[in-house]
Amino acid sequence: MNLIPLPEFWAVIPAAGVGARMRADRPKQYLRLGERTVLEHTLGCFLGHPTLKGLVVCLAEDDPWWPGLACAGDPRIARVAGGCERADSVLNGLLHLLELGADEHDWVLVHDAARPNLSREDLDLLLGELAEDPVGGLLAVPARDTLKRVGKDGRVRETVDRSVIWQAYTPQMFRLGALHRSLADARVSRVAITDEASALEWAGQAPRLVEGRADNLKITRPEDLEWLRQRWGLGSGD
Known part of the structure; x- marks a missing residue:
């Protein structure tokens, strides 16, 4: 059992996307999931944690839904403008933390706004496992199904060894300074960054994978969304 005290951390939630594939009248983070929105559930896991130092949510500048949320007035939450891409939003959030005086050695957890089923157990596991890690890492899940590599014609080219393939989840946990430098340098070099771990990888680091729950x-x-409603015992459309 890990007896290392859980470290204090900041959280950054990129939430400027529109989620077009949901075919809804609003961004997916504002869809209802019971009595609260998806985003409120996502933030709740962090706001309820005793070692949280503060949280930055990165939103579209013309976002009309955020002010109506009960948590919008929480003094622990800062709102910053999101960017065109996820990496831009996260970089804006990190810049805000640095402006607040956060130390570059502080831990920062970046989590998807539309990932509301993060368990407290997984959050504590990530914090505990990476508390003294020199690089940081992320929650991930080993691939379960047989994987195929296909050609442009849609036909199988080969079967991929799934034992070395993991699905990257969030939160992803890195030092503030290292993550900020990696994202900023990647932007200058016009490197496509898909998640925070890929920025550290591009910078020559090897993030650690921490196995989490597949239902995150x-x-x-x-x-x-319907699967989560059923899992949580909610009616369709709640």
């Missing part, structure tokens, strides 16, 4: 899914399509 990211809501991408309508059936994902």
